[in-house]
Amino acid sequence: MTTSVSLPPSPDRAGAVVPIPAREPSRRPGGRRRTAAGVAAGALLWGYAAVALAPLLVMLAGSLRTEADLADRPLGLPLHPAFENYARAWSDGDFSTYFANSVLVTCGSVLLGTGVSVLAGYALARYRFFGHAALSAYFLAGLMLPVRLGIVPVFYLLNSLGLIDSRLGLVCVYAASGVPFSVFVLTAFFRQLPGELEEAARIDGAGELRIFAQIMVPLVRPALTTVALFQFIPLWNDFFFPLVLIGNTNKYTLPVGLTRFVAEFETAHAQLYAGLVITTIPLVVLFLLATKQIVAGLTAGMSR
Amino acid sequence: MRRRGVLLAALGAVAAVALPACAPSTSGGEGGKKVHLTVLSWRPEDTAGYQKIFSVYEKKHPDVQVDFRGIKATDYLAVLPNELKKSQGGPDVVQLKPYGPIQSLITGGNLLPLDGKVDVSRWPAETLQAARGRSDGKLYGVPFALQTIQVLYNKKIFADQHISPPTTWAQLIAASDKLKKAGITPMATSGLQPWVLAIDHQIFGATRYGAADFSKAAVAGKKTFTDPDYLASLDVVKQLEPYFPDKVTAVDYPDAQAMFTSGKAAMYPGGSFELGPFKQAAPDLDIGFFEAPPAPGSAVDHPVTSGWVDGSYGVNAKTRHQAQALDLVRWMATPEFGQLFANQLKQISAVPGTTPGDPLLAQMLKNYTDHGVPYMMVVSFGYGNPLGRDAEGTALQKMLNGDASASDAGKEIQKGIHAWFKPSGSGG
């Protein structure tokens, strides 16, 4: 919901969207030059890496320590890992419910959002029709729309559709919010595909839908992964929409569940850390598994 | 014809992708023949207590099941209007914040008027005021809790330091100095949260500005918040700053609580509502309380206990079970509910004639009925944006930070209140 979507430099350049080239760093002519500057640069990079990672380690360590231990010694290591923080957050803190809801809502939204975008992106990339440019611009404008500012009308809209307090309602809003970015990236990918394949299939008598489903979609699979991952992250992390649109705590997703947990167990820092880890861990795992696609998504439209 | 078919197919495709991923929410509700009443509250921490209270009700009304739903307090004001707007599936009975914040729900027609439907003949008018519409004067809720504010203290620390609860301002200062010398923070409080500072001001400053007399004059438009007595009362808080935690405006509410429960601070100016959480956090902590002695120059020469109604139970205008919901709030106005509430939740019930089981609460309530005064900024000036409490707290924050003098703060508070407040004397 925030800015993890990438802005198109310009629609015309979109054709250049490719995953970031895994180009090797430029060969340094004077590789033997071990200058002071080089050492300083290294120190800076590795020093900041520590800054970037330390808070995450504090979170992990804190989640494994007891409440009393945390209060007595803010700086400390989990010498006797206390996994009961997780057990308690998971059951007493209702994180099991929030987790299930987050999985359901995020996956549902990503499937729906990617599904409709792949269709629209294909049509925009491969077909000529009246209003093509206007429609492209209409979708592209969505990349810059501050979606949250429509929250009050969104509430009334869902209310009139009977979708308030419903995970399906949340899925609809989320899926829609991912459409502009996905259409943008997928259009670019579809446009890059050579026309020969399509024409050959057409000569063989394949219908348009078959060409789309059996030939074209499999060819953009990397882009699909990128697009799906890129909807997944902000949706998994979103807090504002469920805060307003979901009232029933049984349907809370993890971020709103966290705020409820903080209110109820104000001083339970160890359990809070456990809750924070539970909320974060799926994305970290995802990131480590799919670094390449995520980086590609972040930098979509940037290269060349 | 064809085109519509395609459109339907497209819609079908949308639905087909969405549905398996996420079952539509059912309204649940009508399992068996029981009527389910949903009660919405900003106190999720009371869930277990309310379940016990409502089980008593359910025994007498076998056809009704009451489901208690707690929402985080800070999100409640955001959630409640949305819940009441729902055309279906909204809550039946809701907790309402007192005084100002319910007014927009009343003007929006979200609540059922209760006049003539609930027996409140024995209730004091000032209690009911918390749940009345400001423009139509009708009753929209049954108040459930009273809060009083005073100074809590750690009995063990006081005994160790040979201090007895102060009855004069000089004693309070002497005790605080002694504690400070012993390396104990005299008073824990949160300067980061404006509402906490406003409570501090009411506890220590009410007698200085003239308590109820002043608030009556201010409501009538005869006095303003730039009045010298009121400014001096703001200064009373500033005078206590040396006894607050270091850099008090940076201390958050849970941290102030933790300082008191962990024995790092000896006193805690706070509300009756703190006792429950304190007992839970530190079961062995022996807590006592005293009423703040009047500061020098006070317009009122005896200590007072300030209080207000914490909230009320109202009925959603859109409830599908109006008769049952009304039955429930009717019950909430009876001493039976009041007593259960007082016993289960360790709070002061607003129902007349009930006594809290907890001796401290009982004494607080006695003080309040005996020489209580309204918490002015909530009771009289909690009806517009900014709420009096917030305007005062923010101005105090600036004073404690050294960014404003008492007279600057008074001007700012007056400006905030003046933005929406029409004195009752002016005929507006």
Place this chain on the structure above:
Amino acid sequence: MVQAKRQRRLRTRPPLRLLLTFLVPGLLLYTVFIVYPLVSALQYSLFRWAGTRQAGFAWLANFADLFTRYPLSEQVWRALEHNVLFFAGTMLVQNTAGLTFAVLLFRSRRGRRFLQTAFTLPHLVSPIVVGYLWSAMLNPQFGVVNASLRAVGLDALAQPWRGDPHLALPVAIAVNAWQWIGFPMLLFGAALAGIPEEYHEAARCDGASAWHAFRRVTLPLLTPAIGIVSVLTFVGNFNVLDLIYSLEGSQGNPAGATDVLGLLFYRTAYQNPDANAIGQSSALAVCMFAVIFGTALVASRIFRRMEERLT
């Protein structure tokens, strides 16, 4: 631009039925749940509201309220100022550091993947989590940050980070930068990788110093990337809400020192004792929309112009 002209023309003109099958689902979803609510917000802003009911057309009275009615009239400007500072601070700290890291990483080989991952990891963490995590770490009594400072004898540096009105906003900017730094770094990294090798070589052959080469050759070539990063930072910063909410609460503590437009909008809509809360908040939403969308649009136009001139 030239490249685009050369692009293969779209040849196929499909039957309408097929076209609709492809386009309608996405169009419908996007229009109904994104565009329509934003348009409705404009309509809402032109009405006076009594709680949840519309109570008559109000022309521009709600907008007038925003700028004339205390306390909104002061809060709006204060929040806008904080957003501007937030943006300036982020550009200065986060994006400059991001560019530096990108350049250093581009030149270094050892541990590059690891470093990239480490810098980007916080980006994945929910802003709500980041806020709670940092407020726990910055807690003056029980927090890790002050405890670490004291442990190494820097007691004087141990501050009430979140509670000092002069520190709170810079701290929020720093925490936000901690989370987002991987983003400009990756974008700049991709842009660097896109610069043809000859340029780098040319700079070196001239015997130019590293800094000189960077200033004269690399930086101009990065203009488009800088443009994109700036626009994205702007949009992101003017939408910021979750982080401040979990770090400083919905009031933007202390004493409103971290209040931003996003929070103000939330409070005006949902924590406003005024019966006309929906009218006022919708007016605010429309103004914010104009600022965010307008600036983003204009800025991206300008940067595209600059880019065209460069190529």
